[in-house]
Amino acid sequence: MNLPGRGTVPGLTAWRRAGAARPGRSRTALEEEAAIMKSFLLIGGGVLIALLGVLFTLQGLGAIGGSVMSGVTFWAVGGPVIALAGLALAAIGLRRRSAS
Numbered sequence: 001m002n003l004p005g006r007g008t009v010p011g012l013t014a015w016r017r018a019g020a021a022r023p024g025r026s027r028t029a030l031e032e033e034a035a036i037m038k039s040f041l042l043i044g045g046g047v048l049i050a051l052l053g054v055l056f057t058l059q060g061l062g063a064i065g066g067s068v069m070s071g072v073t074f075w076a077v078g079g080p081v082i083a084l085a086g087l088a089l090a091a092i093g094l095r096r097r098s099a100s
Contacts, residue, residue: 039097040093046087059079060073060078
């Protein structure tokens with residue numbers, strides 16, 4: 001790795017090229033960290049998508065006005081589908097988290 005004005009960091013590219021873990025950390029610890037991060041991203045993304053689905057549903061039903069989506073049947077039907085997809089993502093994230 002070349003740093004501007006500082007030359008090369010010795011050994012940094014060698015262990016990256018070899019696919020080795022960071023010095024002082026085992027490969028399984030890195031994999032565990034990655035699995036935890038993926039589960040948090042799935043849970044967070046799933047909850048966000050579910051909340052957007054609820055918002056779309058309420059707009060489609062006309063409960064929340066002031067939008068082009070207000071009172072449109074497509075969003076009244078599509079919103080719950082989007083919310084269920086978000087809940088499914090969150091459930092997958094929770095299952096991965098409890099499995100590891």
